[in-house]
Every structure is written in C-alpha cells, then in structure tokens.
Amino acid sequence: xxxxxxxxxxxxxxxxxxxxxxxxxxxxxxxxxxxxxxxxxxxxxxxxxxxxxxxxxxxxxxxxxxxxxxxxxxxxxxxxxxxxxxxxxxxxxxxxxxxxxxxxxxxxxxxxxxxxxxxxxxxxxxxxxxxxxxxxxxxxxxxxxxxxxxxxxxxxxxxxxxxxxxxxxxxxxxxxxxxxxxxxxxxxxxxxxxxxxxxxxxxxxxxxxxxxxxxxxxxxxxxxxxxxxxxxxxxxxxxxxxxxxxxxxxxxxxxxxxxxxxxxxxxxxxxxxxxxxxxxxxxxxxxxxxxxxxxxxxxxxxxxxxxxxxxxxxxxxxxxxxxxxxxxxxxxxxxxxxxxxxxxxxxxxxxxxxxxxxxxxxxxxxxxxxxxxxxxxxxxxx
Amino acid sequence: xxxxxxxxxxxxxxxxxxxxxxxxxxxxxxxxxxxxxxxxxxxxxxxxxxxxxxxxxxxxxxxxxxxxxxxxxxxxxxxxxxxxxxxxxxxxxxxxxxxxxxxxxxxxxxxxxxxxxxxxxxxxxxxxxxxxxxxxxxxxxxxxxxxxxxxxxxxxxxxxxxxxxxxxxxxxxxxxxxxxxxxxxxxxxxxxxxxxxxxxxxxxxxxxxxxxxxxxxxxxxxxxxxxxxxxxxxxxxxxxxxxxxxxxxxxxxxxxxxxxxxxxxxxxxxxxxxxxxxxxxxxxxxxxxxxxxxxxxxxxxxxxxxxxxxxxxxxxxxxxxxxxxxxxxxxxxxxxxxxxxxxxxxxxxxxxxxxxxxxxxxxxxxxxxxxxxxxxxxxxxx
Numbered sequence: 173x174x175x176x177x178x179x180x181x182x183x184x185x186x187x188x189x190x191x192x193x194x195x196x197x198x199x200x201x202x203x204x205x206x207x208x209x210x211x212x213x214x215x216x217x218x219x220x221x222x223x224x225x226x227x228x229x230x231x232x233x234x235x236x237x238x239x240x241x242x243x244x245x246x247x248x249x250x251x252x253x254x255x256x257x258x259x260x261x262x263x264x265x266x267x268x269x270x271x272x273x274x275x276x277x278x279x280x281x282x283x284x285x286x287x288x289x290x291x292x293x294x295x296x297x298x299x300x301x302x303x304x305x306x307x308x309x310x311x312x313x314x315x316x317x318x319x320x321x322x323x324x325x326x327x328x329x330x331x332x333x334x335x336x337x338x339x340x341x342x343x344x345x346x347x348x349x350x351x352x353x354x355x356x357x358x359x360x361x362x363x364x365x366x367x368x369x370x371x372x373x374x375x376x377x378x379x380x381x382x383x384x385x386x387x388x389x390x391x392x393x394x395x396x397x398x399x400x401x402x403x404x405x406x407x408x409x410x411x412x413x414x415x416x417x418x419x420x421x422x423x424x425x426x427x428x429x430x431x432x433x434x435x436x437x438x439x440x441x442x443x444x445x446x447x448x449x450x451x452x453x454x455x456x457x458x459x460x461x462x463x464x465x466x467x468x469x470x471x472x473x474x475x476x477x478x479x480x481x482x483x484x485x486x487x488x489x490x491x492x493x494x495x496x497x498x499x500x501x502x503x504x505x506x507x508x509x510x511x512x513x514x515x516x517x518x519x520x521x522x523x524x525x526x527x528x529x530x531x532x533x534x535x536x537x538x539x540x541x542x543x544x545x546x547x548x549x550x551x552x553x554x
Numbered sequence: 555x556x557x558x559x560x561x562x563x564x565x566x567x568x569x570x571x572x573x574x575x576x577x578x579x580x581x582x583x584x585x586x587x588x589x590x591x592x593x594x595x596x597x598x599x600x601x602x603x604x605x606x607x608x609x610x611x612x613x614x615x616x617x618x619x620x621x622x623x624x625x626x627x628x629x630x631x632x633x634x635x636x637x638x639x640x641x642x643x644x645x646x647x648x649x650x651x652x653x654x655x656x657x658x659x660x661x662x663x664x665x666x667x668x669x670x671x672x673x674x675x676x677x678x679x680x681x682x683x684x685x686x687x688x689x690x691x692x693x694x695x696x697x698x699x700x701x702x703x704x705x706x707x708x709x710x711x712x713x714x715x716x717x718x719x720x721x722x723x724x725x726x727x728x729x730x731x732x733x734x735x736x737x738x739x740x741x742x743x744x745x746x747x748x749x750x751x752x753x754x755x756x757x758x759x760x761x762x763x764x765x766x767x768x769x770x771x772x773x774x775x776x777x778x779x780x781x782x783x784x785x786x787x788x789x790x791x792x793x794x795x796x797x798x799x800x801x802x803x804x805x806x807x808x809x810x811x812x813x814x815x816x817x818x819x820x821x822x823x824x825x826x827x828x829x830x831x832x833x834x835x836x837x838x839x840x841x842x843x844x845x846x847x848x849x850x851x852x853x854x855x856x857x858x859x860x861x862x863x864x865x866x867x868x869x870x871x872x873x874x875x876x877x878x879x880x881x882x883x884x885x886x887x888x889x890x891x892x893x894x895x896x897x898x899x900x901x902x903x904x905x906x907x908x909x910x911x912x913x914x915x916x917x918x919x920x921x922x923x924x925x926x927x928x929x930x931x932x933x934x935x936x
Contacts, residue, residue, distance in 0.1 A: 229581070271828035
C-alpha cells in the first residue's frame with residue numbers, strides 16, 4: 173500500500189486544495205480494497221443513476237418530513253413496491269430506515285411494548301441460532317429473555333419443536349435468508365403452529381425470494397407474521413443506508429410514539445431522529461431502474477454462479493454443509509487455506525455456527541470472478 | 555404549488571428518462587419549501603466542498619470497516635478535532651453516528667449496562683424537563699425510570715436540588731444547549747454535587763459553546779461526565795447524517811460489545827450496523843473548511859442576529875421568557891400570529907415547555923433574513 177496520508181485536521185490545512193488532497197488520499201486508500209474480490213459482503217455497487225439521485229437528495233431529512241414533501245412522496249412510492257414483495261395487507265405500513273439493524277430493533281421494540289401494554293410480564297423471545305447480531309443487540313437493549321430454538325441440518329427452525337417453547341413467549345424471530353447460510357425458515361409452518369407474533373428478518377432474502385421461480389412464502393400471507401425487515405441496500409442494489417421495516421398494521425406504530433413538538437411532525441415513531449433521504453432516492457432509482465424483471469434476472473444469475481461455485485468447490489474436495497437456498501454458500505476450509513486466499517486478495521468471511529468459510533454471491537460476483545476464485549482455491553489446495 | 559407528480563413506481567416507468575423526470579418532480583416539490591425561511595430547524599446547508607466529498611464516499615460503509623481503511627482514518631481525524639472540543643482525556647474514544655438520537659440512546663445503553671454489571675438493580679435516571687425526545691425514547695427502550703429534576707426560570711437544572719434525588723439513581727442527563735431554549739445546564743456544579751455518571755447532550759451546543767468568548771464548561775474536565783453527544787451535522791455545518799458520541803474511557807464500549815464474526819470487524823459496538831460514510835467525509839470537509847476560526851466567526855454572527863431578533867421582538871411587544879445563551883430564541887406569540895406568519899412562508903416551531911414560539915438562528919438566518927422576519931411580524935402584530 174503506497175498511499176501516504178498526512179492529514180492533521182487540527183493543523184493548518186485550510187485551503188480547498190489541501191482539503192481535497194487529503195480526502196483524495198483517503199479515497200485512494202479505500203480503493204486499495206478491490207471490491208471485485210469481496211466475497212463476504214452483502215453489498216454490490218448500485219447503478220449509476222441511484223448514486224446520482226442519492227446525491228441530489230443528501231441535504232433532505234425525513235426526520236423533519238414537513239420540510240421535504242417530495243422526499244416523503246418518494247418514500248411512499250418505494251414502500252408501495254416493497255408492500256407487493258411482502259404480501260400487502262389492508263393496513264400495511266412501512267418506512268425506510270437506516271438498515272436491517274434499525275428495522276430489527278424497532279420491530280422487537282414494538283413487539284415488547286405491545287406485550288407490555290397487556291401487562292403479561294412476558295419477555296421470552298424465541299430465536300434461531302442463526303439470528304443476526306442485531307437481534308442479539310435488540311434483546312440486550314430491550315432486556316428480553318432469548319430462547320434458542322432447535323434447527324435442522326440446514327440451520328432452519330424445526331416447526332414441530334417450537335410449539336411447547338412458544339408457550340409464555342412474547343414472540344418469535346424467523347429468518348428469510350439468514351446471514352450465515354442464506355437458508356429460509358419455514359415461516360408458513362411456524363405461523364400455523366405458534367400463537368404468538370412472528371417477526372420475519374428478510375433483510376437479505378426480501379429482495380431475493382420473490383424473484384425466484386420456486387417462491388418461498390415469508391410475508392404477511394402467513395397469519396402470525398406481524399413485522400418484516402427487508403433491505404433495499406442489500407439485494408435491492410440501492411445505495412446505503414436504506415433498510416425497510418414493514419408492519420402488518422399501521423396501528424402498531426402507536427406503541428413507539430413520542431411527542432416531538434418542535435418538529436414539523438408532531439409525533440415521532442422511529443428509532444432514529446435524523447433520517448437522511450439520499451438512501452430513499454437511491455432505493456427509488458434502483459427499483460425503477462431494475463423493476464421486477466430486472467431483479468428476476470439478477471437473482472437468476474446470482475443463483476447460477478452460486479451453483480457453479482458449489483459444484484467446483486465440492487470437486488476440489490471441500491465439504492458443503494448446507495445446500496444453498498439463496499445466493500450464500502458455505503464450505504469447510506482449513507484456516508491456512510483461508511489465510512492463503514486472503515493473501516491472494518480475496519475478502520472472505522466465516523460463520524459463527526460451524527466456523528465455515530462463507531461466500532455471498534452478490535451481483536458483482538460474476539461468473540468470471542467465480543472462475544478466478546476457483547482457480548486460486550485449486551492452486552492453494554493442490 | 556404547481557408541481558405534479560404522477561409517479562407510479564410499480565407501473566411501466568422503465569427508462570432512465572422517466573426515472574429522472576419523476577425524481578426531478580420530487581426534488582422540485584422539496585424545493586417548494588424556501589429553506590431561507592426555515593427558522594425552526596437545526597440544519598443549515600453545508601459548504602459545497604462537504605457535499606461534494608460526501609458524495610464521493612456514499613458507497614463506503616463504516617459498518618464493515620476493514621473494507622474501507624481510508625474512511626476509518628478520516629473518522630479518526632474528525633474525532634481528534636472533536637476531542638479538543640469536549641475536553642480530551644487519556645483514554646477518550648468516540649465515533650461518528652447517525653445523529654444525536656443514536657448517540658443519546660447509545661450513551662444511556664452503556665450507562666445502564668455498566669450499572670447492570672454491578673447488580674445494583676438501579677434504573678432511576680434524572681433528566682431535566684427540557685430533555686430531547688431521544689432521551690425519552692432511550693428511557694422507553696431501556697426501561698429506565700425517569701425522574702424529572704427541578705429547573706430554574708431559564709430551564710436550567712438547579713444543582714442544589716438534585717443531591718437528594720441522585721441517591722439511588724444510576725445517572726443524570728444534563729444538556730449543553732437544550733433543543734427548546736438553547737440554555738446550558740450548570741454541568742460543572744452538577745458534576746461537583748452528584749456522585750453518579752453524567753451524560754451530556756451537547757448535540758446542539760457542542761459546536762457552539764467552545765467558540766464563544768464566555769466559554770461554558772460542559773466537557774470531560776468535569777469529573778462525573780462520562781459521555782457526550784455532539785453533532786457535526788447541526789452547528790458543525792456538516793452533511794447529514796453525522797452525529798458523534800464520545801466516551802471518557804474506551805473501555806466503556808465493552809458494555810455493548812456484540813460478536814459479528816462474518817464482518818471484517820469481529821465485534822461490533824454500535825447501535826446500528828450499516829454506517830454510511832458520506833457524513834464522515836462531510837464532517838471532515840466542514841471541519842477542515844471552517845477550522846476553529848471559521849466556527850468562531852459563525853457563532854459570533856449567529857449570536858449577533860439572535861440578539862438583534864430578541865431586541866426587535868421585544869420592541870414589538872412579545873414576551874421573551876429566557877435570555878438566549880446560545881442561538882435559540884423563544885417568545886410568546888399568539889396562535890393566530892403564528893399561523894399568519896406561517897402563511898407568509900415562515901417555518902417556525904413551538905416549545906413543549908411553555909408553548910412558546912421558537913427560532914433557531916442557524917447561519918442561513920442572516921441579518922437580512924432576520925430583518926424580513928421582523929418586518930413581517932411587525933405588520934401582522936400591528
């Protein structure tokens with residue numbers, strides 16, 4: 173790495189030129205990571221038009237919506253598209269948030285407060301071992317009592333085993349495309365078996381599953397599903413930050429309603445205050461740019477590359493613990509192979525469950541990238 | 555308003571041209587609000603260079619810092635500048651967050667978890683009636699027990715009256731520039747009197763007080779101050795979103811540490827996951843652009859306009875309940891005058907305490923804007 177950064181923001185840097193030189197160096201330093209070789213992140217570069225439009229709205233703040241009526245309409249348009257992905261209900265209501273973490277925390281906050289309003293004293297929440305760490309954060313914040321539910325070999329919740337556990341629980345989290353293995357909990361069966369609210373974390377899968385031929389049900393068509401996290405900035409190829417939280421019923425916002433008299437909106441019902449609108453413009457643009465047909469092609473292609481990688485990695489002799497249901501692939505990889513691959517410039521990741529190597533086959537992981545990866549892996553393994 | 559928006563994101567809009575037309579209309583709709591007449595918001599347009607640099611970093615994500623080494627360095631530079639504003643300590647540690655709300659929630663989360671680790675069972679938190687609604691959100695989220703402390707006529711905490719209240723409390727929130735009146739709690743005296751952690755919300759005042767001639771102490775030089783919220787995107791004139799949370803001691807992050815094995819950072823200690831880096835570049839640029847001298851001039855000028863407005867508004871005959879300590883001015887204004895002013899295009903706001911009209915004299919509220927405001931108010935009142 174031969175980018176030298178000598179910035180001292182406290183020193184005498186004062187001119188526009190100095191300012192630009194320093195930030196140029198930081199930008200170059202960011203670019204020392206070759207994003208084409210990042211196989212462990214849920215982010216791909218959005219289309220140019222999304223970046224362009226994001227930029228035009230960076231000074232708008234949905235945290236004070238009365239001042240930005242255009243942005244407010246734009247958010248509604250984005251949500252209309254998303255409502256169709258998650259199973260529209262009569263009183264459906266959602267909004268763009270900063271990402272899956274904010275959406276998951278907010279969903280469990282609402283769930284707890286609804287339960288609290290009933291004075292049941294219940295704080296038990298069922299979660300699979302694959303729950304994203306934002307769920308663990310939410311549990312800590314909200315002082316819930318987590319119970320890890322049994323999963324099968326594909327790391328999917330076993331519906332038959334949760335009936336007893338769900339007694340005296342305030343709710344359950346199910347995942348549509350878990351972060352580690354990309355597998356999808358049987359949300360229809362879970363909804364049939366339990367009599368408690370289900371929060372679905374579809375941060376990753378929400379922009380994947382609706383565009384597959386074999387559509388897996390994860391939305392509000394399942395009676396007990398009350399809230400859904402779905403992130404445009406992952407497989408929706410929007411700019412960051414743009415997550416979304418959707419509620420079955422707009423009334424549910426009432427449980428996190430706070431007076432904010434000095435804003436244009438008299439009450440506030442979101443975890444955060446300031447809500448930059450660039451991500452909303454980015455989501456609007458990506459959705460308009462790709463449309464349902466575009467997303468179908470993207471998902472098709474990601475699955476093609478995923479299957480190719482699974483086949484080739486198996487050939488090389490690595491064990492694949494879970495057949496990929498979405499575009500995430502895990503396999504057994506000795507520590508030293510992992511480090512050798514990293515030294516070749518590949519940015520990989522590991523699972524907490526099973527300590528496998530984990531690849532996220534985002535759209536920037538083209539067949540060519542996959543072939544290069546296989547070549548390098550072959551060379552290192554042999 | 556003659557902007558017509560006919561967008562239906564689900565319909566056949568497919569071409570880049572359509573996309574741009576729709577978003578153009580939304581942008582125009584946002585622009586129907588004349589920002590020069592917004593006197594109730596804590597936001598002014600940042601300098602061009604900050605917007606420009608924000609844009610260059612919108613695809614970087616500090617939530618996965620290993621992939622963006624340049625952005626990580628840039629964040630450190632910004633924090634170095636901020637450390638000097640809040641009273642540097644040996645183990646000081648802070649980071650850029652999405653805004654004051656995230657910073658305040660995170661601070662109280664850490665405070666509660668530290669208390670919890672001692673098994674004291676304490677959940678009582680002292681807050682002034684002027685506490686920002688993000689503090690109320692945090693209290694609800696964390697299930698704390700709020701106790702409203704007495705304030706004087708300037709809405710400032712009365713230190714002598716909190717000694718007893720602070721017994722068996724886990725902490726106290728004090729404000730350096732409260733949202734409603736801009737007044738500053740006597741943080742030095744509070745720190746001397748109590749024996750519990752103090753969280754200082756300097757979201758607004760953090761970029762004001764250090765640049766005034768009569769410097770009020772609000773930082774870590776006060777022994778019991780453990781955490782400080784300070785927002786570059788308010789009076790630091792940075793792009794949104796860019797708040798900051800600073801801790802007296804880096805060890806305090808340990809109380810909100812969550813494993814995130816599949817990211818480049820093995821443990822995560824922030825409320826949110828995704829952390830867009832545009833705001834960091836914006837903060838870096840604004841700080842470099844203005845420097846301490848620039849901020850001093852800005853604050854000087856805002857105070858000049860504030861004093862002018864106070865004088866003129868008093869002349870017109872409106873009661874001013876609190877002498878402005880920072881660039882926020884409140885006064886008694888009958889409901890119908892308020893609505894008449896709003897019909898003239900002024901965007902005002904109201905306080906919860908006392909139901910006063912509230913003006914935030916941000917840098918875009920120049921002497922000229924202030925004169926126009928006074929003229930309109932004169933016309934309506936007479």
